[in-house]
Amino acid sequence: MILQALTQYYEDLLARGEIAAPGWAPAKISYALCLDEDGQLTQVVPTMEEVPKGKKTVSQPLVFPLPAAEKRTVGIVSNFLWDNSSYLLGVDQKGKPARSRECFSTAAARHHAVLDGVDSPAARAILRFFDSWQPENAAQCPALEGKLEEVTSGGNLLFRVDGRYAQEDAAIREAWQRRQSDRDKDAVEMQCLVTGREDEIAKVHPAIKGVRDAQSSGAALVSFNAPAFCSYGHEQNFNAPVGKYAAFAYTAALNHLLADKDQVQQIGDTTVVCWAEGADPVCQSLAVAAIFGGEAPGGLTDNALRATLWHLAHGEPCDELAVDPNRTFYILGLAPNAARLSVRFFLRDSFGALMRNVNDHYERLEIVGGRYEMLPLWALLRETVNLNSRDKMPSPAMAGATARAVFSGGRYPASLLEGVMLRIRAERNITWGRAAILKAYYLKNPHEDCPKEVLTVSLNEESTNPAYTLGRLFRVMEEIQLASTGWNVNRSIKDSYFNSAASTPLSVFGKLFALSNYHLKKLMRDKPGLGKKLGDLESELAAKLTSPPPARSTQEEVVCFYLGYYHQCNHKKEEEKNV
Incomplete structure (x- = not known):
C-alpha cells in the first residue's frame, strides 16, 4: 500500500511537471567543469546560490535535474x-x-x-576529457589553480561544454x-507487486535521503541483507519483487517529499511526510499547518485556520480554500534503523475524515x-519532556502512538498520560498544555473516577x-x-x-487547614x-x-485534583479577561 501510494504520487507529480522523468532526479x-570541444578543462565555475539561514546568508549548491x-x-x-571529484577528476582529499x-x-x-557512437559535440568532448585527463597532473591544471582544495572537498561536479x-x-x-530502457540479459523479470505489470525486478532500490538520524548517504525502505530474511532461494530484493520503474518512482516521490523542509515534520525520532491524491499542494500545506503548526496556505490567521478546520470536519464548504474533503490523503512516519528505515505509522483516509479527527482532538x-x-503536536509532546535535560526528545514509542491516535481518532496512549503526570509531579507545575492533555485524555479514554463534570473548559463551580x-x-x-x-x-x-496533597490528602489537609487559619488571621488584619x-x-x-479525604488517591482522582487546582488558578484571570 505504501509503495503503491508513493508510485501514484510520483505519477501525479510527473503529470503536473513537478518532478523529474524516470531515470532522472535532482x-x-x-561546481561545473567547463570543457572545450577537444575535451580540455578550461574553467571551473561555482554553481552556488546565496540563501538566508536565520540571521546569516550562506552559500549552498544549486539543484539540477540529472x-x-x-x-x-x-x-x-x-x-x-x-559525481564528486574522485570520479570526475580522480582526485580527492581522502588520502x-x-x-x-x-x-x-x-x-x-x-x-x-553510454556515449560511444553518440553523434554530439558535447558527448565527444566528454569522452575526450576522460581519455586525456591525467589525475596526477591535476594540481598543474590552470583551470584548477587556487581552486583544487575547494573543488575536491566533497561537493558534486558536472560537465558544461x-x-x-x-x-x-x-x-x-x-x-x-535508451540506456535506461535496455534490459540486462541476466535480469530477472517477474510481475511487479506494485504495478502488477511484468517488469525487470530491481535487485536494489535507490536510496532515500532526508530522514533525520538515518545515514546521510541514504537508507533503504525495502531491504534484505541477511539469509534469515530470504525465502525460496531468492536473494536481496527479489524476495519482494518490485519492478525497476516502481522502485524508481516510489523513491523519487519520497525523496521529493523529504527534500521540502517546510513540509517535513518531526515527531520524536520520527520524520513525517504527508501528501494528497492528485498531488494537491493545498491539502498538504493545510494539514501541516493544522497538525504541526506550520505556515497556513493562503495566509490564514490562526482563527481562520481553526474555522477552516471546523468547516471541513463538519462537511461544510470552505470559502477560504478550494479543498475537496473527499480527496484521499496519506501520512507516513519513518524512523531511522541503521541502514534501513522503519515505518512508524502509515495512515490513509479522506482529507475530510482526517480533519474531523484533528478538529475533535x-x-x-x-x-x-x-x-x-x-x-x-510538537508542543503537546514537549509537555512530557524535561526542558532542562540534555535530551529534549520525547519517547519515540509514545510520540508515534500519540500521533496515530490524533490522526485516526483512536484512544490516546497511556504513556502520554504517564509522561505528563511525571512532569507535573517533578516540577509541581500544571501548564496550559499539561492541563489540556489531562482533559483530552479522559474525554477520549473515559473513567468513572474522572467524570465529565471536571473535564470542562473552565472552572465548574x-x-x-x-x-x-x-484541588x-x-x-x-x-x-x-x-x-x-x-x-x-x-x-x-x-x-x-x-x-x-494530591496523592495522600488525608495525611496532609489537617496540617493545611491549620496553616491556612494562621495565614488567614494575618490577612484579615492587613487586608480584611x-x-x-x-x-x-x-x-x-x-x-x-461531606466525608474525610481518602488516605490514598487513585490516578484518576489525582487528575481531578490537578484540574481543580488549574481551573481555580485561571478562574480569576478568566473573570478579569471577560470584564
Whole structure:
C-alpha cells in the first residue's frame, strides 16, 4: 500500500511537471567543469546560490535535474554526467590516491558505455576529457589553480561544454534514456507487486535521503541483507519483487517529499511526510499547518485556520480554500534503523475524515488559559519532556502512538498520560498544555473516577467531586498564604505539600487547614476585604467535602485534583479577561 501510494504520487507529480522523468532526479551541484570541444578543462565555475539561514546568508549548491544517482555503499559505482571529484577528476582529499584513480577509471568506462557512437559535440568532448585527463597532473591544471582544495572537498561536479550543460544536450539525453530502457540479459523479470505489470525486478532500490538520524548517504525502505530474511532461494530484493520503474518512482516521490523542509515534520525520532491524491499542494500545506503548526496556505490567521478546520470536519464548504474533503490523503512516519528505515505509522483516509479527527482532538484539548488558538503536536509532546535535560526528545514509542491516535481518532496512549503526570509531579507545575492533555485524555479514554463534570473548559463551580474540590481548596489556601505574606515567600505550601496533597490528602489537609487559619488571621488584619473573600470561599469549598479525604488517591482522582487546582488558578484571570 505504501509503495503503491508513493508510485501514484510520483505519477501525479510527473503529470503536473513537478518532478523529474524516470531515470532522472535532482542533485546538488557545487561546481561545473567547463570543457572545450577537444575535451580540455578550461574553467571551473561555482554553481552556488546565496540563501538566508536565520540571521546569516550562506552559500549552498544549486539543484539540477540529472541522471539518477547510483546506489553505492563501499563499492565503486559512477554516476552519469555528474559525481564528486574522485570520479570526475580522480582526485580527492581522502588520502587514498589509488582508490581515486580507480573511481576515475570506473567513471570513464561508464561514460564510454553510454556515449560511444553518440553523434554530439558535447558527448565527444566528454569522452575526450576522460581519455586525456591525467589525475596526477591535476594540481598543474590552470583551470584548477587556487581552486583544487575547494573543488575536491566533497561537493558534486558536472560537465558544461561550450557554455551549455551536458544534460541539456538532446543526443546525450536520448542515449541515457535508451540506456535506461535496455534490459540486462541476466535480469530477472517477474510481475511487479506494485504495478502488477511484468517488469525487470530491481535487485536494489535507490536510496532515500532526508530522514533525520538515518545515514546521510541514504537508507533503504525495502531491504534484505541477511539469509534469515530470504525465502525460496531468492536473494536481496527479489524476495519482494518490485519492478525497476516502481522502485524508481516510489523513491523519487519520497525523496521529493523529504527534500521540502517546510513540509517535513518531526515527531520524536520520527520524520513525517504527508501528501494528497492528485498531488494537491493545498491539502498538504493545510494539514501541516493544522497538525504541526506550520505556515497556513493562503495566509490564514490562526482563527481562520481553526474555522477552516471546523468547516471541513463538519462537511461544510470552505470559502477560504478550494479543498475537496473527499480527496484521499496519506501520512507516513519513518524512523531511522541503521541502514534501513522503519515505518512508524502509515495512515490513509479522506482529507475530510482526517480533519474531523484533528478538529475533535483540538476540541478535547480546549481549556482556559491557552496562549494559542491550537496546541500543535510538537508542543503537546514537549509537555512530557524535561526542558532542562540534555535530551529534549520525547519517547519515540509514545510520540508515534500519540500521533496515530490524533490522526485516526483512536484512544490516546497511556504513556502520554504517564509522561505528563511525571512532569507535573517533578516540577509541581500544571501548564496550559499539561492541563489540556489531562482533559483530552479522559474525554477520549473515559473513567468513572474522572467524570465529565471536571473535564470542562473552565472552572465548574457546581462540581461536588471530592478530588476536584480538594484541588480548588488547595489553590485557595495557597492564595491565602501568598496574600498574607505580600506574595513574597521563600517556600509556599505548593512547594512543600502539592504532591502529597494530591496523592495522600488525608495525611496532609489537617496540617493545611491549620496553616491556612494562621495565614488567614494575618490577612484579615492587613487586608480584611480580601481576607473575607478568600476565607468565605475556603469555607464554601470545605463544606462540599461531606466525608474525610481518602488516605490514598487513585490516578484518576489525582487528575481531578490537578484540574481543580488549574481551573481555580485561571478562574480569576478568566473573570478579569471577560470584564
